[in-house]
Amino acid sequence: MRRIAFLRSIEIQQTKPFLKALEGRFREDGIEAKLFFTDGECGPDDFPGESELVPGDISADELAKKVIDWDADGVISLSIADENALRDAVVKRRLETVGIPMTAHSLAAVTLTGNKWETKRLLERHGLDTPPGLLVDSDILAGRGLRIPAYQDAVLIQTADMGYPVISKPLWDCMGAGMVSIPDAAALERHLADDEHHGNFILEQCVSGEICSVEVVGADGEYVVQPPVWQGPAELGPVFNFGRLRYVAPREPHDQDFAPVAEKLKGLCREIGFTGSVGLDMIYENGIYQILEINPRVTGTTTPSIASTDFNTYDVLLSILDGTWPERPEPREGIKRVCLQFPVRALSAEFVADATRELDLVRAQTLTIDGVEYPNIVITCELDDRAALPAKLESLRQRHAFTDRSFLRQIAVAVGAVAARTDTNTDTEDGNG
Ligand SMILES: Nc1ncnc2c1ncn2[C@@H]1O[C@H](COP(=O)(O)OP(=O)(O)O)[C@@H](O)[C@H]1O
Ligand SMILES: [Mg+2]
Structure with missing residues (x-):
């Protein structure tokens, strides 16, 4: 048997059903898998192997030690977000010194x-195309270290040259955390005067x-x-x-x-x-x-x-x-087939049973993001069956009211069943169209 460790920092359920699908390969290849995860829970149905919850702030060295102590023959990083990808890149370097290979950047x-x-x-x-942007040094801006009195004016002028609106983005972080939308020069002046910047940031042209x-x-x-x-x-x-x-x-x-x-x-x-x-x-x-x-x-x-x-x-x-x-x-x-993922109101057993029978349901689950629950489903539709999908969803909606009608309209457009022009936002009857 070969022992393969998987490192994961957000809930493992988001890998369903495609990581679980490796179960057959694990058997054929004689692989014993273990998941080291920092977030959520891992039940017998969630991962094809054993699992161990480790602290969310585990250091790269501690994580490397866990893997070594388990006698891993190899390691695979499934970590999210970038700071955990960095931790895993450090783990990879540590493991290199003891000859344990790792799939990680x-x-x-x-x-x-x-x-x-x-x-x-x-x-x-x-x-490749990327929106124009300007790097801002938050230390210079705040008058820390080298004094550059014209720095703020320089930033204001260069941003005006680039054109408003702009978005201020931290260099790292994800899910829009720390991003601020800046419509004009007055808003930028206020933003630059703010001393709450978490490190350097980018002022990037807002694109539509x-x-x-x-x-x-x-x-x-x-x-x-x-x-x-x-x-x-x-x-x-x-x-x-x-x-x-x-x-x-x-x-x-x-x-x-x-x-x-x-x-x-x-x-x-x-x-x-x-x-x-x-x-x-x-x-x-x-x-x-x-x-x-x-x-x-x-x-x-x-x-x-x-x-x-x-x-x-x-x-x-x-x-x-x-x-x-x-x-x-x-x-x-x-593309082999269409895939759609969208929020639903709730995942009742009756709805999931009907959806499983009537649709190609990939997954129905509640994601937890920053402590908030988001029930959603992932479905697929074969390319030849696209025209019939909107009616199937409408029939389900009449029985279960599982989602806003606006989503069904968007889906009809997405699969090409109706033209995009009919999807103007007139669909407020469900409250949040
Ligand atoms: N230049 C931009 N113009 C318009 N929207 C943007 C721009 N940059 C980011 N956004 C919006 O913010 C979201 C997050 O930005 P992104 O650069 O992907 O950072 P992260 O996902 O790491 O927070 C994007 O998905 C998009 O909705
Ligand atoms: Mg992003």
Whole structure:
């Protein structure tokens, strides 16, 4: 038996059902798996192996020691968010010294892509689009260290040159934490005068369009770019996408416009030498994908990507570890079916039973984010069955009122059953259309 440890920092249930699907491979390959996780619970149904809860603030050295004490032959990082990807990159370095291989990005890759400003430079070097931005040094701004009296004026002028509105973003962090939307010069002056900045930050031009994310997975020069996962319109500030419909579906001209971006992304991945999965956040408008950031880890995009392509990220992570990537799974790109993830009001047993029978239900579960519960479902629909999906959902809605009618309209547009023009926001009858 080979012992493989998995490191996880958010609830393991978000990997369902695709990590659990490796159970057969574990048996065939003689793998004994153990999950070391810091958040939530792990029941017998949640992970194909044993599990151990470890403290959320565990250090890289303590985590490395846990893995070594368990006698692991290899380790796979499934950690979220960037600070935990960094912890795992440090674990990887520690384990290298004792000869335990690990599927995780290098320290160099995580420190580069964890930092949104460095990421912008990287994207530009690869000919990819990213919104214009300005790096602000919060120490100089606050008069700490070197005195540069004209610094604030310089920032104000350069931002005006770039054009309002802008978004102020911390270099690290995720889920929109610490982001502030700045409509004009007066708001920027107030923002610069604030001494609560958590380190340096970026003032980035606010762009309009549709938010989407994409997962790229691979190692050693061979990368697969999954299809974009669409998340609706961008706003003047961060968007909380667990309250939204996310979907994967064939779209034109979006897919054609994405093809050259995907090629450039592969070049970028080869240069950085990513080992595993990365998730990019983008905004698409007028044929252009503006890339906002690269998350050096699995993300919320992983599940819909796998569901729509059958190309299982977790399987790849395991093959990278055992040296069988890119033989298995064979690299393959393209949408096989539509995938939709959206919030529901509640997950009653009756609703889940009917949804399981009448839809291709990938998962029905409640995510807990910052202590708040978000019941949601992930479904798929074969490409040939798209036209029939809206009626199936409407029939379920009449019996269970499981979601707002506005979501059903958005879904009908997403799967191409009705034209986008009919989806103007007239649907307020459910309260939060
Ligand atoms: N330049 C921008 N223009 C418009 N919206 C943006 C911009 N940058 C970020 N956002 C919004 O904020 C969200 C979070 O931004 P992102 O750069 O992905 O950082 P993170 O996810 O690490 O917090 C995006 O998904 C988007 O909704
Ligand atoms: Mg993001």
